[in-house]
Amino acid sequence: MICQISDTHFVSNNQKLFDKYDTYSKFEDTINTCNKLKDKPDFYIISGDLIHDDENFYKDFFKLCNQLERPVYPMMGNHDQRQALKKYVKTNLIDNNGYLNYAISTYPVEVICLDTAIKDQIEGTIAESTMKWLEEKLKKNQNKPIIIFMHHPPIEIGSVLFDHIKCNNGKEFINLISKYNNVKEVMFGHVHCFFSKFINGMEFSSCPSASIQYPIDAETDRNLNLDTRSYIKLINFTNGELSKDHIEIN
């Protein structure tokens, strides 16, 4: 079982996100929720926006991550700092071009994690070298189901707030993965809400944030009353079938 955690937007414990949201305590709660799960995940994927902008937050973030009882795979989001984050991840999670692109190959499903962040930008992209890296992985792994994780969604979700800051070459990405019928799922973060849609037989689904949710139908982000309920996502792949569940953090 995989546990996806997303958009923790961690800040130090004397600060609040947007002067309002205590994402430090929320991450402690997230870890407690994870460690109380009856069925322990094989590993955790934290799909970007680990911290909120300031690279100094990584130290405490990873200190807390060490309390998780299974391996943790961090990914890049638009609020992460690639150079600083690399100091905290194993070198085998960094590709030859310096992106955090990696595959987890020791399970019945091939798990591919893509780096879609562009330095100092909110929208995402799949760099040319990443697209080539992905194609190689797809070619080599045609005999087992594949799940792809990425921070930015490659599609619009019907949100005024998020559709203009999605992965900007998602169509090219979908054209590529559609050639491989063993690609089953694309899972992303970034959108801070629940979302799911099937395209070409693949499910594209979000992981809601482990900090705050934005209403999918919000017209503006001004004066929004954000939902502080937060979630982790469990992805089970026993018996060759994939099933998903969301657990509320408390």
Ligand SMILES: [Fe+2]
């Ligand atoms: Fe986020």
